[in-house]
Amino acid sequence: MSRRVLVLAHTGREDSLRAAWDACGQLHYSGLIPVMQKSELDDIERFYGVVDKPIEILHEDVRLEDVELVMVLGGDGTILRAAELVRNVDVPLLGVNLGHVGFLAESERADLAQTVEWIASRQYTVEERMTIDVQVWVRGQKIWHTWALNEAAIEKADRERMIEVVTEVDERPLTSFGCDGVVVATPTGSTAYAFSSGGPVVWPEVEALVIVPISAHALFAKPLVVSPRSRLAVEILTRTDAQGVLWCDGRRSVDLPPGARIEVTRSTLPVRLARTHQTPFSARLVRKFELPIHGWRGPAPRSADIHTGPTPVVRTFKPSPLPTPRTRGQAKRTIPPRRCEP
Secondary structure (H helix, E strand, O other): OOOEEEEEEOOOOHHHHHHHHHHHHHHHHOOOEEEEOHHHHHHHHHHHOOOOOOOEEEOOOEOHHHOOEEEEEEOHHHHHHHHHHOOOOOOOEEEEEOOOOOOOOOEEHHHHHHHHHHHHOOOOEEEEEOOEEEEEEEOOEEEEEEEEOOEEEEEEOOOOOOEEEEEEEOOEEEEEEEEOEEEEEOOHHHHOHHHHOOOOOOOOOOOOEEEEEEOOEOOOOOOEEEOOOOOEEEEEOOOOOOOEEEEEOOOEEEEEOOOOEEEEEEOOOOEEEEEOOOOOHHHHHHHHHOOOOOOOOOOOOOHHHOOOOOOOOOOOOOOOOOOOOOOOOOOOOOOOOOOOOO
């Protein structure tokens, strides 16, 4: 049975076009069928000329459901676009980072050939990343419904005016404050917008939701980590006429008038990411952020691995017991004088 891999690239950049050209050639050489979107293939042909390798066109020659894997060439923004494309199909994404940080990417541009070999030999695993369901209500009517892999960000619409909001957890109000915005993020999004706003880094395997205020004017407006089963809400208060705007993954937006209510819950549809090697998340943090780890000596050896002699016994001096103290009123004992013999 033929195996097809969809190559998705940020064709507005020359390095991405070159990576897509190389990826299609290496996939074909490995016995796989490369698939591209027609618009992106046209961009490559305008830059390099007619492609001499057999490439199938998505939605013309092949359905998305018949693709085994999506190889995404670009940064996290390109991977988020790919996540939108495969939202309703069971196809994993494998990112090859061509951007700056690229937390969602699995490998780097220099490892492209090796990544294709791993795909051809099926040396990859698939992990599921939690997503959120986002609804917007105005005057009791639902006006917008979408989802996000990273975050739902409520922001002020006017630069010179902050918005007044009240946060809610499990249908109970928590606190109200003026701010530049509020970010509701997944563990995957904790290293994105929420992180830059002062939120905590949450390991991907931790199931939780994160709420991070942006430049809040309040004493109790700290980042919070809540249960993934919680229902979160942020309301734009009507104390002022300041408008807001909601961005989901920085790609989809809707205006928020005063009185708008944004509800966020865990989505039932995760995003599936392919992994070619089991790198601990802590190692990813160190590599992506170039964290200083000089002086690290490694974990302490386990006691079973240490071979020592018998434990020495240290003998200590045992002091003599002290005499019993006299109680008040007790007669003082006198010692008769010693008589001298003549």
